[in-house]
Amino acid sequence: MQLSITLPPSTTQTTVRELLETEWLIPRKVRHFLRTRKNVLKNNSTVMFHETVESGDKITLIFEEDDYTIPHIIPGNAKAINVLWEDDHLIIVNKPYGQKTHPNQPQETESLLNDLAAYLKPKNQIPYVVHRLDKETSGAIVFAKNPVILPVLGRLLEQKEINRHYEAEVSGLIKNKHFTINQPIGRHRHDRRKRVIDSKKGDKAITHVTVIEQLNNSTRIECQLDTGRTHQIRVHLESIHHPIIGDPLYNPTSHAKRLQLHAKSLQLIHPFTKEEINVQATPFLFD
Template structure:
């Protein structure tokens, strides 16, 4: 693998060692190989790790095939993909409802990751999972296209530098349309391994910001923004306050009739590109709330 990365205009002067270790999160062993092989160039010239680089410099990194452990992913069908954004380092897809993000068994081929592996094969690239969406959830989802950017995107996700906004149709109405926050810890369900539940004693911290924005006769559409990314977080949090998501096969205790899917969609994803510092914002249209003027549920 060879990457040529121009440093952005707002890049402060920094040593190559600091750039690779602190900003680009290159693993220690791989940094050692880059240094001993002289596989780091600045403006097409070999550079020592103690030397500094600055805005406008062009950094070239050359990796050997053995530097990273590469995953084995069986190809699916690239025709299933809907691409919202793509560059050399990552890709954002519009995930359909009813497909898993990644395989749980090595012989599976019917997940989004398999379809992406088929698409990237002709580019001699592999997909890497950055975050996931439930099988029942649709919308914007981010994958890395190489192992170099993967830890950077992972850190950005952890530090809330990747913003994800969801929309959901929930049962009932709220007293006001004022935004509010749900802060309840989430843990595993004691009796059903598929489910999660509110567990203030042993659960993990989970924070969801909710904004109601449209009502039907029996339901309300809300947007949700996450400070944390727990399994089923939005579904569990909304059910815990008496407003389960319409069509939820796990958490809607009285299933809504005539609804064919979970009414939850990742409508927007935004981030600052880790290398170019460009602001990237994608919208996963069409939105569910635009398709349904009135809930079909009874």
């Protein structure tokens, strides 16, 4: 595998070592192989790790087969993929509701990851999971297209620099126009499928809610996440007695064709090119 990245104008002068270790989070073992094999090029010439690089330089990394573990993914249906944005390093797609983000068993073939593997196969690329959407949730989701950008995207997610906005319709009327739910989430003691508010052992979870419209006995809202816990929006809204309509786990008595939750938009700054990426995943729930 070979990657070439032209450093964007915002790049400050730094050493090759600092670029690979601090900016691009290349693992120590892989950095060692790149250095000893002389597999780092600057503007098509071999470069030493103590040398400097700056904006406009083209950095080429040449990886051997044993540098990274390559996952085995059974290809699914390439035609099912709805691409929202794509380049050589990452891809954002529009996930349909009712489909898993990734398989739970190696032999599964019907997840979004399987379909994406089929879509990328002609390009000799493999998808890597950065974050996930529940099976019942639709909308924008980002995948890495190589193992190099994967940890950098993970850092953006941790530092809340991948902004995700959701829309939902919940049971009941919500009076407050804007509010934040800050309640830790943990596993349900008796049902492995579910999550619960757990103030003692739960993981930090923060959801910002904006009311869009009140209907007869329901409310349309938008949510923005500071964290990405499993079922976060669903559990948080159920905890304030406004569960999402159509939720089979947290609002089983409601009637809808599907869970009324959609990841409507996703924004981030590209880790390598520093391009601003802003995608909309249509159709929206409320169209």
